[in-house]
Amino acid sequence: MFLDFLQWGVWALFLCPCHLTVSTPLDCRDDPGSLTRCPSISQEKLLDRVIHHAELIYRVSEELCSLFEELFIPFPLRLQSNQAGYACITKALPIPSSKSEIQEISDKWLLQSVLMLVQSWIEPLVYLQMTLDNYDHAPDMLLNKTKWVSEKLISLEQGVVALIKKMLDEELLTTVYSEPSVLQNDVQPEVLESVMKDYTLLSCFKKDAHKMETFLKLLKCRQTDKYNCA
Amino acid sequence: MKKAEGVIILWWLLFFTLHAEGTSYSLPGKPTLTNCRSPEKETFTCWWEPGSDGGLPTTYHLYYRKESSDAVHECPDYRTAGKNSCFFNKNDTSIWINYNITVVATNARGSTFSDPVEIDVVYIVKPNPPEKVTANVSWNKSWPSLRVSWDPPQKADTRSGWITLIYELRIKLEGEDKWEEHPAGQQKMYNIYSLQSGGTYLVQVRCRPDHGFWSEWSDSTYFKVPDYFPQERSIWIIIMIFSVFIFLILIWAIHMNSHTLKHHILPPVPGPKIKGFDKQLLKSGKSRDAFSSLVGSDFPPTTTNYEDLLVEYLEVYIPEEQGLMLEEGKDLHDGSLKSKSYTSDSDSGRGSCDSHALLVDKSEEEKEVGQKSNQQGGRTEMDLKRPEESPEENILNYSHANVGSPDVSCEKVKTWPSLFSPLTENSSGPLDQPDSPEMAKQHCLSDSLFPPSPLSSPFAPPGHKEVLGSNYQEYSFGNLHPQTGSHQYLRAHGNMNVANIGHKGVPADLQLPPVRSTEYVEVQKVNNENMVLLYRVSSDVEKGCPGRRHTEEYSRLKGVNNDNGLLLLQRMVSEEEMNICPYEDQESSGLTDSGYTTSTAQKSTAYIPPATQVLDERVAGGYVDTSMFTLPIY
Numbered sequence: 001m002f003l004d005f006l007q008w009g010v011w012a013l014f015l016c017p018c019h020l021t022v023s024t025p026l027d028c029r030d031d032p033g034s035l036t037r038c039p040s041i042s043q044e045k046l047l048d049r050v051i052h053h054a055e056l057i058y059r060v061s062e063e064l065c066s067l068f069e070e071l072f073i074p075f076p077l078r079l080q081s082n083q084a085g086y087a088c089i090t091k092a093l094p095i096p097s098s099k100s101e102i103q104e105i106s107d108k109w110l111l112q113s114v115l116m117l118v119q120s121w122i123e124p125l126v127y128l129q130m131t132l133d134n135y136d137h138a139p140d141m142l143l144n145k146t147k148w149v150s151e152k153l154i155s156l157e158q159g160v161v162a163l164i165k166k167m168l169d170e171e172l173l174t175t176v177y178s179e180p181s182v183l184q185n186d187v188q189p190e191v192l193e194s195v196m197k198d199y200t201l202l203s204c205f206k207k208d209a210h211k212m213e214t215f216l217k218l219l220k221c222r223q224t225d226k227y228n229c230a
Numbered sequence: 231m232k233k234a235e236g237v238i239i240l241w242w243l244l245f246f247t248l249h250a251e252g253t254s255y256s257l258p259g260k261p262t263l264t265n266c267r268s269p270e271k272e273t274f275t276c277w278w279e280p281g282s283d284g285g286l287p288t289t290y291h292l293y294y295r296k297e298s299s300d301a302v303h304e305c306p307d308y309r310t311a312g313k314n315s316c317f318f319n320k321n322d323t324s325i326w327i328n329y330n331i332t333v334v335a336t337n338a339r340g341s342t343f344s345d346p347v348e349i350d351v352v353y354i355v356k357p358n359p360p361e362k363v364t365a366n367v368s369w370n371k372s373w374p375s376l377r378v379s380w381d382p383p384q385k386a387d388t389r390s391g392w393i394t395l396i397y398e399l400r401i402k403l404e405g406e407d408k409w410e411e412h413p414a415g416q417q418k419m420y421n422i423y424s425l426q427s428g429g430t431y432l433v434q435v436r437c438r439p440d441h442g443f444w445s446e447w448s449d450s451t452y453f454k455v456p457d458y459f460p461q462e463r464s465i466w467i468i469i470m471i472f473s474v475f476i477f478l479i480l481i482w483a484i485h486m487n488s489h490t491l492k493h494h495i496l497p498p499v500p501g502p503k504i505k506g507f508d509k510q511l512l513k514s515g516k517s518r519d520a521f522s523s524l525v526g527s528d529f530p531p532t533t534t535n536y537e538d539l540l541v542e543y544l545e546v547y548i549p550e551e552q553g554l555m556l557e558e559g560k561d562l563h564d565g566s567l568k569s570k571s572y573t574s575d576s577d578s579g580r581g582s583c584d585s586h587a588l589l590v591d592k593s594e595e596e597k598e599v600g601q602k603s604n605q606q607g608g609r610t611e612m613d614l615k616r617p618e619e620s621p622e623e624n625i626l627n628y629s630h631a632n633v634g635s636p637d638v639s640c641e642k643v644k645t646w647p648s649l650f651s652p653l654t655e656n657s658s659g660p661l662d663q664p665d666s667p668e669m670a671k672q673h674c675l676s677d678s679l680f681p682p683s684p685l686s687s688p689f690a691p692p693g694h695k696e697v698l699g700s701n702y703q704e705y706s707f708g709n710l711h712p713q714t715g716s717h718q719y720l721r722a723h724g725n726m727n728v729a730n731i732g733h734k735g736v737p738a739d740l741q742l743p744p745v746r747s748t749e750y751v752e753v754q755k756v757n758n759e760n761m762v763l764l765y766r767v768s769s770d771v772e773k774g775c776p777g778r779r780h781t782e783e784y785s786r787l788k789g790v791n792n793d794n795g796l797l798l799l800q801r802m803v804s805e806e807e808m809n810i811c812p813y814e815d816q817e818s819s820g821l822t823d824s825g826y827t828t829s830t831a832q833k834s835t836a837y838i839p840p841a842t843q844v845l846d847e848r849v850a851g852g853y854v855d856t857s858m859f860t861l862p863i864y
Contacts, residue, residue, distance in 0.1 A: 011473075019257055058441070097393060099272060207326055210352055210441070214392075221391025229391040 034151050043166045047223065050159040051216045054114075057152050058209040065202045071142070072135075073196050088204035090120050095211065107219060111164050114215050117208050118157045125150035128201055131194070149205075155213075256284035258335035261344045266358045270385040271325060271393055271439070274318050275311040275350050278333040278344065286337035292316040297328040325351045355442035357395060358383035360418075360435045365453040367425075374427070374455050376401075379419035380435045380448070395437040400447070428457040516862040 095113045096102045102110070108165055129146050132138050221229030259281020268274035280290060292305035307318035316331075332342040360380040367374050378399055386393045399420055400409040414420045414435075426429070431454075434447040475758075482490065 006418075019707070062441075098324060103390065207350070207352075211326060214352075217394055220393045221389070229389055 021058060043163070044223070046159065046163055046166060047216070047220055051155065051213070051220060053152060053156045053159060054209065054213040054216050057149060057156060058206070058213050060145055060149050060152075061202070061206040064142065064149065065199075067139075067145070068202050071137070071139070073199055088200075090117060090204065090208055093117065093120065095158055102215070102218060107159055107222060108168050110171075110215050110219050111160065111168065114212050115157070115160045115164065117212050118153060118160060121154055121205060121208060122150065122157065124201060125153060125205070126146065128198060131198055134165045142202045146163055249356045250524050255339060257340045258284045258286075258337045258342045260342045261290060263331060263333055263344055263347045264349070264350050266331070266354050267443070268323070268354050269349050269383070270387060271352060271355050271357065272320050272385075273323050274349075274354060275315055276318075276331055276347075276349075277311070277315045280314060281335060281342065283335075284337050284339055286339060288335050288337040290314065291334045291336065293334065294330050295330040296324065297330075301675065323351055327351075335361050350707075353441070355393070355439045357386050357393070357437055357439060357442070357445045359445045359448040360397060360437050361448070363433065363435050363451045364432070365451050366435050367453060367455060373423070376422040376425060376431070376433075376453070376455075377419060378422065378435070378451075382437065383419065383445070386439075386634045396440065397435060397437045398444075399433060399435040401431055401433045403842040404432060409434075425455045427455055441665070445513045470660070523817045527670070575798050616634050 093113075093116050094118065096105055096109075105113075125146065129143070129150060132143055132146055249538065256399045261278045261280045263276060263278045266276035276292065277292065278292070280288065292308075293302050294305070295302050303322075305318075306316070307317040307319065310317040327350065330346050330350050331349065332346045357606070360382055361384060363378065363380040366377045366379075368377060369375075378401075379396070380399075382395055386395060388395055388753055396416055397414040397418065398411060399414055400407045400411040401422060403426065412420060412422070430452060432450040432452055434450055436445045436447045438444040442766055453825050
């Protein structure tokens with residue numbers, strides 16, 4: 001019995017590093033609490049991966065938006081604004097919204113803003129998934145993309161947390177900023193209204209994804225040879 | 231008249247006024263916003279297309295509303311960007327906020343609103359083209375390479391990372407139509423190789439943000455690649471000369487060895503090899519002369535009286551000087567005729583192995599011809615045929631029913647039972663008459679050269695001299711009583727090696743199948759009387775391919791002389807013969823009386839000169855196959 005265990009231990013010892021090195025980036029991301037286990041990844045690399053994640057999320061959200069618009073939104077209403085009057089859920093967040101503002105704030109605040117954005121979108125996306133399932137003719141691609149995005153968002157959150165820890169040496173709990181007013185499963189009086197609501201949700205998400213990406217890219221250029229990304 | 235003119239004028243005025251009123255009364259046409267673009271994500275411009283102006287001076291105004299507020303603002307700057315445009319400067323531009331923009335066309339009659347357009351600045355970024363595109367030619371080990379470098383557009387703030395630009399360049403030779411495009415990623419320089427010497431190139435660069443539109447192509451930058459002819463071309467010239475040289479050598483070598491090569495590639499088809507046959511004579515058209523060496527003067531037989539011919543055939547004599555000549559007798563012929571009924575097997579190349587029928591017939595035949603003392607077992611062909619010789623020379627080369635086949639394992643019955651017949655008891659000749667029509671030992675000769683042919687052919691007029699010359703004739707000993715080794719008879723089979731001889735001029739019916747005799751006579755020695763002492767082939771043969779024979783024990787039986795002496799030819803052991811199913815050495819018990827002569831010396835010196843000639847050519851040592859009488863082709 002002991003010998004078996006020893007043997008298993010030896011095998012694990014041999015295989016584990018490989019496993020670690022192969023999957024280290026993911027491990028570091030997925031488990032922010034175990035950053036100490038992934039000392040190998042550098043801050044730059046981590047930032048690169050976070051940026052890459054954000055890019056992907058934005059691209060997929062863009063596809064989601066256009067797909068949704070094509071399928072469910074009648075032509076006259078195809079405008080990016082939330083004509084139905086639904087404000088973006090993240091409107092209330094203290095996030096810089098102009099270039100000058102952004103360039104003034106510190107790295108920390110940039111990261112914090114990103115984290116806030118990410119965290120505030122996790123739950124709405126889950127909600128959106130549920131809603132889309134109720135649609136009559138939602139194609140699988142739509143559902144799959146939504147699912148993918150919400151998953152990736154969680155990864156992004158973990159990555160940002162890790163990044164914060166690395167860059168700022170601050171521990172941040174993964175809190176969720178929820179906007180209950182929007183997330184409530186209210187009575188949906190009209191189909192069209194709910195569709196418009198979802199459409200607005202998607203548009204807002206797309207915008208916020210772009211924000212995240214921009215913030216992170218700015219952050220990156222701040223790191224590398226200050227103000228000389230070019 | 232005046233009245234008419236007045237009416238006309240009135241009409242004209244009315245028409246004109248009406249027409250004039252119509253144009254001025256129209257509202258302006260609906261303008262349309264064509265596009266809005268931001269070059270650096272900090273400012274943006276919108277352009278619109280005016281509709282019809284309705285005949286009156288029309289003014290255009292652009293109003294916008296931001297997402298978060300309901301306040302309507304007018305375009306701050308109509309001029310900077312040109313006509314029908316609105317420029318939003320940095321202060322007025324907010325990103326990540328939707329703008330609702332409308333253009334209004336107003337004239338005296340009224341206003342027309344355009345369709346509203348909703349934009350977000352971050353999604354409409356189209357940068358300016360890259361600037362300061364430079365191309366430098368550098369040399370790398372005498373090969374030129376081009377290094378293109380550029381700067382991002384001035385306004386785009388790539389430094390802080392506000393905009394991330396991705397570049398692309400394209401290059402082409404001056405005068406060509408097609409561009410060669412190269413994506414360059416985020417880097418600001420690019421290397422190009424594989425340039426034409428002395429060519430003039432154009433290069434252009436463009437860029438786009440990570441989520442946005444491509445910019446326009448930058449202005450063309452020209453550069454010229456200096457000539458680098460000498461190095462490259464000289465090498466090619468040397469290579470060309472070398473290869474031409476080698477090519478010439480090859481041609482010469484091929485020419486020198488063309489004959490050999492031709493032989494290798496297209497091996498010559500073996501022609502007929504008939505000894506004594508002169509192809510040239512044949513070609514010259516003198517068939518008579520050509521065949522003269524092959525056949526006796528009697529060929530073609532002028533008579534169809536086979537009976538007459540047969541008689542001669544049966545006569546076997548041994549001339550003093552000459553070798554033994556075997557002649558086939560009439561009985562033989564009969565026997566051969568009877569064996570006609572034996573058809574060769576359906577199996578290709580093999581003689582009829584169903585020997586029982588043959589055997590029966592043979593036995594009958596044997597009895598028939600039993601009287602002939604000097605009967606031979608079969609028809610034998612005189613391989614040494616001299617036209618001046620007696621008709622004995624006419625040896626019909628009967629093709630044996632048994633066609634030699636590569637499969638030596640089959641035991642074949644003698645084709646011609648008549649062969650047995652001559653071998654009567656009273657034959658003091660070398661042949662013993664078989665006691666009973668038992669199956670003679672038959673040996674399958676593996677003779678690949680012996681194509682199967684119907685048995686009917688052997689039954690051509692026996693009187694015909696077979697032009698077909700087989701290399702050998704098979705003599706097969708029919709051992710009717712395997713147990714009794716005392717009976718030995720020489721069965722002569724005319725073995726027609728059709729393939730070898732390539733019988734020319736032989737009548738088709740004479741194309742006897744190269745039936746291999748199945749029986750072999752082992753010649754022990756040839757006495758000084760040119761008698762062949764023949765061994766009976768042991769009964770082992772019946773079991774199939776017996777063991778090997780000592781080849782030296784065999785000689786070809788050339789003929790049977792009148793004194794029952796066998797004219798043995800030294801037989802050239804051809805490959806076929808060697809392939810003959812080797813049969814075991816027969817015990818020498820078969821030695822009979824002195825009537826038999828065996829040739830010990832395979833290289834016969836005991837043969838008559840004429841025969842020796844033949845024999846010399848043919849002997850490779852070996853056994854006498856009774857069936858292997860060579861044709862008189864010499």
